Amino acid sequence: MTSPRWLTPEELRAWINFLDCSTLLNDYLDQQLRRDAAMTHADYSLLARLSVAPDRALGMSLLAEQLKFTRSRLTRAVIRLEESGYVRRREDPADGRGQLAELTEAGMELMAKAAPGHVTAVRRVVFDALSPEQVEQLATITATVLASLKQADEEDAYPAALPWHRR
């Protein structure tokens, strides 16, 4: 661990670009949504997930998993959106422990109002600037990294160095 392979200049460039891109993209979309629809990008993603769910309702855990939110984060986000009237919560009829988050009429109206502008913004800064091949490359690359993250998590969870399999 004292002397790893450092990043090559190309790798470093890709890495810095990627980090900057994530930050700035998120900032840009946050601004756009804040200005045009008085909500954050995180709120938008949450409402968007609900809007495409069957019955426009999803269990809290499932929703948190989709959004990559902490459970406590989701709880608070849903409470805020509930106070604003865009989301309603009810108990999961199938499991008394669970809660369902459900999009209200007002929530659907908000999405109907916000979605076009948001999609236009995403198109403007991302997809209209990329060729179809690049879109596909991006999808592949990110999927690869996601898989490798999942792999890393699993390896970390089972501390290894105790190789059960090769007895």
Added chain:
Amino acid sequence: MTSPRWLTPEELRAWINFLDCSTLLNDYLDQQLRRDAAMTHADYSLLARLSVAPDRALGMSLLAEQLKFTRSRLTRAVIRLEESGYVRRREDPADGRGQLAELTEAGMELMAKAAPGHVTAVRRVVFDALSPEQVEQLATITATVLASLKQADEEDAYPAALPWHRR
């Protein structure tokens, strides 16, 4: 604006993957650094920038710009790092308004201790999983998006619809 071109399934997949990837990568690296070096990814980037700067010192504004930090965010981050002894601040000799942030000895030691593990982690989840072509594709794609973001910012700053140029 009432009916934009929606995202195609491929675009949507690339988009969701990208967002998930940003979030999870950042979480992963945050965890790794917090565990192995008791700092955050944001702190690491800050110290890393200083460590490669001439004299290991950089003006606050310049540093903020490089890191894509708000100025106030940078101020507070530097104050924290100063309290921990990793950074020192002094007035910019060339401009009495400016402050310089400078890496201390302790800061350099921290980086020497943390950097190998961090680079290894980045390699593990990103670059070891990608082919050289993919690294190049990623660099190109992110650079393209960054350029288009910059473009969009400029257009928003000069509200347009008042085309000075075509008189």
Added chain:
DNA sequence: CCGAGATGTTTGCCTGTTCAAACACTTCGG
């Protein structure tokens, strides 16, 4: 049918972030 452990959700506390306003110094036209 009971209790232990698993699973789902929320809460308390603390840290980090933002926005806007304040503050400090510099520059430049008159």
Added chain:
DNA sequence: CCGAAGTGTTTGAACAGGCAAACATCTCGG
């Protein structure tokens, strides 16, 4: 050389998010 406008930095107040502990409910083995 003065003061207004510009640039660089910090501060105050409010809020979002993470972690760990608490709470609620379910599931099973005995």
